[in-house]
Amino acid sequence: MTTGAIVAGGRSTRFGEADKSVAPLAGVPMIRRVADRLAGIDDPIPPGAERASGGDAVVDTVVINCRADQRAAIESALKGYPLPVRWAIDEEPDLGPMAGIRNACRAAPSEYAFVVACDMPFVDPSFVATLFDDVVGHDAAVPRLEDRWFQTTQAVYRARTMADACERALARGDRKILDPLSELSSVVVDDATIRRRTDERTFENINTDDDLDAAEDAIEAITG
Numbered sequence: 704m705t706t707g708a709i710v711a712g713g714r715s716t717r718f719g720e721a722d723k724s725v726a727p728l729a730g731v732p733m734i735r736r737v738a739d740r741l742a743g744i745d746d747p748i749p750p751g752a753e754r755a756s757g758g759d760a761v762v763d764t765v766v767i768n769c770r771a772d773q774r775a776a777i778e779s780a781l782k783g784y785p786l787p788v789r790w791a792i793d794e795e796p797d798l799g800p801m802a803g804i805r806n807a808c809r810a811a812p813s814e815y816a817f818v819v820a821c822d823m824p825f826v827d828p829s830f831v832a833t834l835f836d837d838v839v840g841h842d843a844a845v846p847r848l849e850d851r852w853f854q855t856t857q858a859v860y861r862a863r864t865m866a867d868a869c870e871r872a873l874a875r876g877d878r879k880i881l882d883p884l885s886e887l888s889s890v891v892v893d894d895a896t897i898r899r900r901t902d903e904r905t906f907e908n909i910n911t912d913d914d915l916d917a918a919e920d921a922i923e924a925i926t927g
Contacts, residue, residue, distance in 0.1 A: 704814075705835060707741040707762035708807035709734060710800060710856060711769040711777065711821035712793045724769065724821040725776045728915060729922040732780035736824040738765055741817075742786050743828060760786060761828040761835075762817060768807040770796045798873065800856060801880050805869035811862035820856040822909040824918060830901035834859040834892065842887035846906070849894040854906050855880045861887075 711724040711734055725732040731739075743759030765784070768791040769777055781788060791810035793802065804818055815838055817831050838844035838859045845858040868883035875882075897903070909915050 704764070704812065705762045706764050706766055706811040706813045706816040706862065707738075707831075708766040708768060708791070708804075708811060708816045708818045709737055709741075709821050710803040710807055710818060711767060711773060712796060712803045712806075713800065722773060722776060723909065724773060725780045726909075726915065728824055728909070729919045729926075733824055733909065734767075734777055734821045735780045735784075737819060737821055737826055738781060738784060738786075740824075740826045740828050741765060741819075741831070742784070744785075759828070761831045762786070764789060764812055766791050766807050766810045766816070768793065768803045768810075799878050801869050801878060801883065802873060804855075804860070804880065805866045805873070808860055808862040808866035808869070814861060814863075815859055816862040816865075817859045818856060820908060823857060823905070823907065824909065825904045825907050825921075826857060827901045827905040830897075830905055831859075833900055837890045837892060841890050843884060843889040844892060845884065845889055846892040846897050847894065848897060848903060848906065851906065853881065853884075853891075855884070857906055 724734045728736055741762050743761065764787045766789045767777055770793050774792065789810050791806040793806060807818060808816055815835060817834065819826050834844045842861040842864045843858060846854040864887060865883065868886045872882040909918055
């Protein structure tokens with residue numbers, strides 16, 4: 704069994720007042736686009752429309768990490784989703800991405816969890832599958848692009864081990880996600896390997912309205 708954990712609890716101040724996780728991207732809430740990619744659905748469908756995953760899902764279960772005030776909107780965005788969904792609600796919000804990863808990993812029902820940010824709508828499921836292969840026998844498999852540093856919100860972690868390491872880091876007052884990683888046995892997937900396996904668009908995230916517009920243009924170019 705494998706888990707996909709989508710981290711959505713950040714405030715996204717650069718995105719304005721709207722909740723980025725459910726912002727419509729070419730007619731589909733952003734978090735639904737990410738979740739559909741993990742379910743093996745190439746052409747995302749509106750919330751409420753049911754479709755089987757087609758057998759190409761890269762995970763068996765999805766965990767959603769978010770604040771309590773986000774849950775209703777995200778549940779609506781995921782209506783009709785074909786995979787089981789679990790919730791990892793931030794009891795104390797606004798502690799940063801490390802706390803979100805900790806909470807998501809705690810809720811994962813499997814040994815390993817693929818963690819991805821809710822604003823990465825082009826996440827490549829075939830690349831995710833290779834990370835699950837890489838992590839076997841280790842605590843983490845983390846991609847590293849030469850010009851973008853470690854991609855800690857598109858990585859696979861041994862869920863319980865990572866959650867505990869994040870807990871210790873937070874107790875020390877550390878907030879950098881590399882702090883808990885220093886305690887783990889990690890595989891770093893380097894730039895050359897990443898580019899053999901996928902396109903760097905998998906790591907593209909949406910931070911601003913301009914980013915959203917560019918992503919919509921990219922989707923229109925792909926779908927015609």
